[in-house]
Amino acid sequence: MLSLNNISLSFGGEPLLQEVNALINPGDRIGLVGPNGAGKSTLLKIIAGEVVPNEGTIKKSQAATIGYLPQDGVDPDPNRTVYEEVESAFADIRKLEKKVQETQQKISNMDTGSSEYKKTMEQLGKYQSKLEQSGAYTLQSDIEKVLMGLGFSTDDFKRMTTEFSGGWLMRIALAKLLLQRPMYLLLDEPTNHLDIDSLRWIEQFLQNYEGAVILVSHDKAFLNKITNRTLALDHGKLLDYAGNYDYYREKHAERMEHRRKAYENQQKQIKEIQDFIDKFRYNASKAAQVQSRIKQLEKMDKIELDEREEEITFEFPPPERSGAIVMKLENVRKQYGDNVVFEDLSYTIDRQDKIAVVGPNGAGKSTLIRIMAGIEEATNGKREPGHNVTTSYFAQHQADELDLEKTVFEIMREADPHAKETRLRTILGCFLFQGDDVFKKVSVLSGGEKSRLALARMLLRPANFLIFDEPTNHLDMQSKRILQQALEQYEGTFMIVSHDRDFLDPIVDKVLEVRPQTTNTFLGNVSYYLEKVEEREKEDDDNRDTPSNGQNNGLSRKEERRIAAQKRQEKYNQLKPLKKKIAPLEEEIEQLESRKNEIEEEMAEPDFYDDEEQVKEISMEYEKLKAELVEIYAEWEELAMEISEIEEEFASK
Template structure:
């Protein structure tokens, strides 16, 4: 159990947390949401012990482990390969293996009948048991499984970490965390650096993760799939919702409507009281009543509405009409050194096309849209823009091209000299630059702020063909919604590289899948594409099964049946004693898990912590139960692995 009790934190005159408290139970899936600047990342850092709160306490058991993935800034060892960097998370296992080796060497030099030999044997057995429980024997396969799930190829395993970009380094850090399986896994925007395939994989992984997971993310589809509870930070307070993000939005909207009505009623009451005070302030006969109302105003708990939640809209200016064909690629070739990215690539973009570009990282998505935008040269073939096509392109690196000496507002003014100040400020507000933020120098902005400014500037430039490379990575949910609504009404064509299904689905009508050496177009949104991918994978699996079963072996059907029967008998004979051992273990696990769940349900009750003796007794039972479960699971896994090997032997 992870308990936050009365956590407070201020930065200068701003109160970030005002005595917030909550409990995270083992195994929970929690989304942490709130507007940019509400303190989501800061709260994760406090839980992880990266920074200290001003007051309040973080309580958890001594056995609890916490794993934290920041948004950026990971720093792997440059002297290690990808595989070695991930493996370094298991220094404890490596120390155990070294201790076993040393104990065995000592054992070889002792007399078998001596007491020292018996002690050394016991030490070897104890160390060996610890190694088995640690999962060391499946470590190699687990590392490979997780790295490949995150998009690395076997060829990448032996490459130096220095060869990878920041996004891939974040994946390495994520892989280390997932392998360590901490009791509390804290993930800050984990999907920003993933492609669609890696995103699907991590969703499956986290769905079966046995620890608690706390996720900060602006990907609504990801939160809805993973989380069952939502904590919302707002104005220094923490609100708890017993459901996923969609559930939170519904209940939060109800709360805001109730708050708005209460605000309006209170403002009406304040106005009436103030009018009375102003009217009778100098009336001696009403002096007592006036003083009473003044005190009433002073004691009133004033309701405030969050100005950041006001509805903001942005509309693209109507673009000039282009020809029927916006862009045509014919037999395009592109390579970097010996790496051929595209060969004989042909693709046509028509007026009004709304295209999502998806596929594994490294397949060439960004290269393709740079070619289409005209900033990347091709090595063969033709790139032909259509009649009257004007292109506007956004990529993350464009943030580095901003003039550091200018203010946010000056950057926008330079891009659209004829635009009104109201329009410029409205657009900047859409991308989280409010009030005096517009007068900040570009040099003091964070990387995310620069990206948002570059995106806002791009949207000012009139064009009938928009190209975006990961535009939503640094946007909060409100900003994404504003951009999404504007693109829904946009009359021109656009292409977007993104993994954010919730953002893409309502605005695209085609999905272009880019894979090494091939591209495929799906007439539908990203969810439709993913359905077709699953069907394709299922058909491929069925085809492989049929191919293997239809192999001719030259035996008669009768002989085949006899051999198959003998094979089943041998397999059954080997499995029977293992099944006899594993069945009571499964019953024991079921009973212990039921009791564990009962205790967790007790811990979740608000009055559980009122009785200190009861808390101590139940907590001791809970910790003991978890230890027993670890041992039983280890024994079960060993038997299950042996059964799996037998199944594989006879498959």
């Protein structure tokens, strides 16, 4: 178990964490929640040992291992490929493999009857047992499985880490962490850089994870699927809820209602006491009672309501009515060098369509909406906006285009010079800029704060076609709810690239799936789309398991190729650990056979038997070699039989 004991931390004299206590069990699935700035990331860093608290301790067993994924700032080796970078997390396994090889080499030159031989054989057995327990024999297939689950293709394995963006570097770091399987896995916003396919994969991985998982995430659906316990940071204190995020919200609402009632009762009591003090302050006969009540007020533990609990709402200005067709793409081709993203793509967006754009990263989602927004031109084909269509576009990179010398408020004022100050402040408040935060210069804002400001600025501009690229990545739960509610009431048309199902489900009525060289449209929300994807995958599995008897069972050539690729991958995954085991055996057999031949040549010499001591020594070595070869050949034949059976099994499919 891992325990947090009276953890306290202050920054600049302001308390962030106050006497935090928690007990984390090996199988716990914990969601760590709270508003931005509550200290969630800091608490994870304390548990990981990266930040030292002012007071308190973290206690864990000596055998406990902790793995931590930060929100950003990972720094892989630029001289490694993706596969090499992930494999570098297992340097201890590679050292152990080397020890096994060295010990085997040492044994081959030892007297089988010596005590040293027996001792070394025992040591080799321990090394081999440890190596087997470490997962060394399946390491390569495990690495490939996790990388592919996180969205990397097999071609990506050999590419240098420097070829990938920050989001993909985070996936590499996540892959290393998941493969190491620490006893306590700490993940800070792991879904920010995932697409919907890899998000589904990691959900399944974490549901089957053997250790404890502690998640910080603003993805409500993700938290609900993974967690069974919630730790909530509230004014520096840590509150424990025995359920997932929905359970926490229900119990938290009840707690807030109790606090509100207690606050109202206390305010009533304070007023009565203050009224008595004001009435009899100058009455000598009541002086003692007045002083008693003054002390009562001073000692009273005041209940405060969290201003963050207040409901903030935001509404888009009513957009001008557009034509029935908002946007039409005809026979669009888009390529970068030799990479063709789209070929002969045609798509029409109608007025009041509410579209979620989903699909694996790299398939062209962002490229498609940039073409829609007119930010990027198609290589060939036609983009035709509808009548009276005004477009407003948001993407994360816009944060880098903000004027660093202007304040947050000046950025907003510049976007809409005629807006009232109260409206500007309300919108900024929706995106976590409150009080004096609005007077901060852009130059001092974090990357997340700049993204929120760019989104707030975009929402000021009246438009009837809104296009968003991952708008929720840096929003907390409350900010997402505000944006979600505003989009629910919005009368125009919008497209959103996002993997956040809980955010998208209530506001979209159409899903555009973008995959390499193809698009598909589903009339429904994201949950409906995921149901259809699961049905499609199940149907594919059923078709794969059904013998074709030389026929394609109505499958398209594309589906046949995909199923064939899956078969090849399955065959590869099953054969790889066996081939990895058989390779060193074949190498050892070759060495032993070579030495055996040398001895036989020596024994064939006429003067060989003149030296009795030499005859005895070489004869013992010869018998030992033959015995070892019998043993190794038996092991080799067993593995060769397994390989043959697997190859026959796949050949018959």
